[in-house]
Amino acid sequence: MRREATLPPGQRLIDGFPRFGHLSGGPPAVPDNPVIEIRGAVTEAFDVPLTMLSTLPRRELTADFHCVAGWSATKLRWEGVAFAAVYRTLIEPALSPGTAVTHLVCSGLDGWRSVVSIEDALADDVLVAERLNGRPLDGDHGAPVRFVSPRQYGFINTKHLCRIEVHTAEPKGIHGSLAMRVLAPHPRARVWEEERHRYLPSWSLRCAYRATIAFLMPKGGRSA
Numbered sequence: 115m116r117r118e119a120t121l122p123p124g125q126r127l128i129d130g131f132p133r134f135g136h137l138s139g140g141p142p143a144v145p146d147n148p149v150i151e152i153r154g155a156v157t158e159a160f161d162v163p164l165t166m167l168s169t170l171p172r173r174e175l176t177a178d179f180h181c182v183a184g185w186s187a188t189k190l191r192w193e194g195v196a197f198a199a200v201y202r203t204l205i206e207p208a209l210s211p212g213t214a215v216t217h218l219v220c221s222g223l224d225g226w227r228s229v230v231s232i233e234d235a236l237a238d239d240v241l242v243a244e245r246l247n248g249r250p251l252d253g254d255h256g257a258p259v260r261f262v263s264p265r266q267y268g269f270i271n272t273k274h275l276c277r278i279e280v281h282t283a284e285p286k287g288i289h290g291s292l293a294m295r296v297l298a299p300h301p302r303a304r305v306w307e308e309e310r311h312r313y314l315p316s317w318s319l320r321c322a323y324r325a326t327i328a329f330l331m332p333k334g335g336r337s338a
């Protein structure tokens with residue numbers, strides 16, 4: 115069977131796993147004692163030092179990775195802790211009484227922000243990953259830790275995770291400019307359902323995305 119047959123709809127294999135940051139500049143500096151700030155619907159804002167993650171059970175996961183622009187990297191081996199364990203152990207006990215959480219906003223040290231529904235965030239293959247392919251995460255792929263949700267497009271997989279905001283309704287206004295609002299990501303972003311964008315059908319951006327990939331990774335793309 116051709117490998118491509120196992121990729122989600124509209125995806126193409128790429129060689130390796132390129133860095134694909136959308137914000138300019140190189141990887142952000144990692145602070146000496148990194149934390150994940152917990153904000154939003156908690157009784158009091160607090161910070162989780164990354165050292166605290168070592169108190170949770172370790173998780174390993176081999177998964178493919180799919181960018182909304184149509185490239186896929188396969189067989190990435192992530193190691194870290196289950197996001198659900200972080201949530202249940204560290205975040206849930208700090209919620210304000212009676213809070214019904216619907217969404218989280220994950221932020222990266224580079225200013226990246228991404229909204230994820232609580233249902234998707236608590237799926238059993240979602241990790242806070244510290245290692246990739248047997249090595250600590252590097253600057254390209256999200257040092258010091260990354261939110262990894264393999265069943266959702268890359269943009270949900272926030273690199274350099276430094277902040278989680280807890281919300282009781284879908285947060286609006288994450289995407290400031292008109293262009294970004296038109297290109298708004300799909301609220302679920304599930305790759306097998308091809309939920310790329312909120313308003314635009316997948317076919318409408320196919321040519322633009324192919325051109326972007328060809329420009330950014332001239333040797334990388336392999337056609338299906």
Ligand SMILES: Nc1nc2c(c(=O)[nH]1)N[C@H]1C(S)=C(S)[C@@H](COP(=O)(O)O)O[C@H]1N2
Binds near residue numbers: 226268
């Ligand atoms: N902090 C941060 N996370 C991010 C991004 C980013 O620019 N900054 N880009 C997203 C997008 S669109 C994709 S496809 C993947 C790319 O991951 P990679 O650079 O490890 O290949 O990271 C996602 N997470």
Ligand SMILES: [Mo]
Binds near residue numbers: 182269
């Ligand atoms: Mo992406």
